[in-house]
Amino acid sequence: MIFGVKEYAKTLEAVVAKNNIHTHFSSNVTQVDGSKGTVYYEAKDADGKIAQHTMQFDMCHVVPPQSAPDFIKKSPLADPSNPLGWVEVDKFTFRHTRFPNIFSCGDVSNAPASKTGAAIRKQVPVVVEHILATIRNTTSNATYDGYSACPIPTEYGKLMLAEFDYANKPKMTFPFDQAVPRRTMWVLKKYILPWLYWNRILSGRA
Numbered sequence: 685m686i687f688g689v690k691e692y693a694k695t696l697e698a699v700v701a702k703n704n705i706h707t708h709f710s711s712n713v714t715q716v717d718g719s720k721g722t723v724y725y726e727a728k729d730a731d732g733k734i735a736q737h738t739m740q741f742d743m744c745h746v747v748p749p750q751s752a753p754d755f756i757k758k759s760p761l762a763d764p765s766n767p768l769g770w771v772e773v774d775k776f777t778f779r780h781t782r783f784p785n786i787f788s789c790g791d792v793s794n795a796p797a798s799k800t801g802a803a804i805r806k807q808v809p810v811v812v813e814h815i816l817a818t819i820r821n822t823t824s825n826a827t828y829d830g831y832s833a834c835p836i837p838t839e840y841g842k843l844m845l846a847e848f849d850y851a852n853k854p855k856m857t858f859p860f861d862q863a864v865p866r867r868t869m870w871v872l873k874k875y876i877l878p879w880l881y882w883n884r885i886l887s888g889r890a
């Protein structure tokens with residue numbers, strides 16, 4: 685699907701239709717030949733068999749598959765049930781499920797949140813609470829609800845700020861429908877968020 689939260693997916697489907705974009709879901713790029721401008725990919729055909737395809741391109745933007753780095757993947761920290769090697773944690777507290785004195789958040793953890801800096805901004809204070817409580821031999825009730833945010837430009841000068849939680853329910857910050865792309869949200873992403881990132885988020889003040 686185009687996006688896991690139906691309210692935001694609806695907006696993106698309208699963008700796809702408006703711009704005459706052809707989507708190819710459940711396809712896997714196997715090779716890119718830059719000199720021939722050709723991308724090779726496999727996808728299931730109508731019978732459910734994997735078929736090979738090619739497509740010509742003017743510009744190709746490929747996102748490689750994501751996994752934990754090898755030193756984590758091959759360590760006892762990794763989730764043994766997942767070949768991608770993410771660190772196995774409780775998704776609400778980020779405490780390792782087998783090593784209680786170890787915490788892991790961010791992209792490398794197996795918490796089923798969207799892997800974004802926006803999510804990490806909300807994860808870190810929870811981890812800090814639990815580390816401090818552990819050091820003090822107490823407990824903490826701090827939990828993370830899966831919050832994440834994806835600022836998605838939908839055209840020049842307009843953006844949809846998709847915010848949501850573990851339940852894939854919208855979790856909007858602003859008092860208007862954020863599924864509607866807006867110029868104000870584009871201004872937020874282009875000018876305000878970079879300032880917030882460097883001056884507040886990195887130092888843990890926002």
Ligand SMILES: Cc1cc2nc3c(=O)[nH]c(=O)nc-3n(C[C@H](O)[C@H](O)[C@H](O)COP(=O)(O)OP(=O)(O)OC[C@H]3O[C@@H](n4cnc5c(N)ncnc54)[C@H](O)[C@@H]3O)c2cc1C
Pocket residue numbers: 753755789790791792799800801802803804833835
């Ligand atoms: C193109 C792109 C655009 C993005 N845009 C957004 C966005 O608009 N908004 C948003 O919220 N998020 C965005 N993200 C996601 C965001 O950047 C990541 O979720 C975030 O950076 C992950 O932070 P992290 O600290 O968990 O991992 P990382 O930032 O990957 O940090 C891990 C660090 O560990 C280091 N490392 C690796 N191996 C070792 C080792 N053996 N020893 C020591 N250090 C090691 C790496 O060098 C790296 O510095 C984007 C990501 C990409 C790739």
